[in-house]
Amino acid sequence: xxxxxxxxxxKVTEKGxxxxxxxxxxxxxxxxxxxxxxxxxxxxFLIYFQGNSAPDKSGLPSxxxxxxxxxxxxxxxxxxxxxQEDSAVYLCASAPSWGLKNIQxxxxxxxxxxx
Amino acid sequence: DQQVKQNSPSLSVQEGRISIxxxxxxxxxxxxxxxxxxxxxxxxxxxxSISSIKDKNEDGRFTVFLNKSAKHLSLxxxxxxxxxxxxxxxxxxxxxxGADGLTFGKGTHLIIQP
Numbered sequence: 001x002x003x004x005x006x007x008x009x010x011k012v013t014e015k016g017x018x019x020x021x022x023x024x025x026x027x028x029x030x031x032x033x034x035x036x037x038x039x040x041x042x043x044x045f046l047i048y049f050q051g052n053s054a055p056d057k058s059g060l061p062s063x064x065x066x067x068x069x070x071x072x073x074x075x076x077x078x079x080x081x082x083x084q085e086d087s088a089v090y091l092c093a094s095a096p097s098w099g100l101k102n103i104q105x106x107x108x109x110x111x112x113x114x115x
Numbered sequence: 116d117q118q119v120k121q122n123s124p125s126l127s128v129q130e131g132r133i134s135i136x137x138x139x140x141x142x143x144x145x146x147x148x149x150x151x152x153x154x155x156x157x158x159x160x161x162x163x164s165i166s167s168i169k170d171k172n173e174d175g176r177f178t179v180f181l182n183k184s185a186k187h188l189s190l191x192x193x194x195x196x197x198x199x200x201x202x203x204x205x206x207x208x209x210x211x212x213g214a215d216g217l218t219f220g221k222g223t224h225l226i227i228q229p
Binding site for chain 1: 119149156157158159160161164206216217218219220221222
């Protein structure tokens with residue numbers, strides 16, 4: 001497909017379990033971003049990648065959150081020992097490059113529900 | 116603290132009329148502003164943007180106005196159409212552009228009444 005793809009689209013998990021969310025950016029896009037949207041809130045920036053590296057991880061909510069990117073392509077966001085407050089829609093976006101005023105293209109998101 | 120504020124959670128406008136969505140920001144380092152549109156169960160899609168060196172940018176039915184001294188921007192949709200019903204997010208970035216994440220407002224749900 002031509003757009004940003006995220007999987008799964010929905011994930012229900014039990015408190016304390018680990019989850020892994022996947023993002024396939026638009027081919028050739030070097031910049032990749034993760035956001036979180038809680039119910040009734042705006043999008044909250046979590047982390048971005050320039051190629052395969054993430055220069056600034058300070059936006060991640062806690063040390064239970066981690067993200068990686070390989071081959072300047074697929075990225076995974078991992079949440080360990082999930083808590084109910086982690087319930088949100090997790091959105092991934094990609095852009096052609098970084099350091100410029102590039103438009104970010106979003107996927108449809110993964111809706112995470114922690115019971 | 117919220118750096119980008121959309122104070123109207125929802126707005127109802129009659130089809131054919133003008134829709135005006137407002138956005139205020141507090142960070143004077145923001146120099147690029149974007150509007151995104153979001154339908155249910157879909158990701159946000161880019162609508163229109165404006166650089167801080169401009170005060171107006173127009174694209175078809177959509178116009179964004181920027182008032183830097185007031186730290187305020189607005190999106191005008193004329194004429195409003197039923198397909199415009201969606202949640203609209205205002206977003207901003209600091210000098211340096213897309214390297215950092217965008218800062219989003221909470222969104223305004225626009226409802227176009229037939």
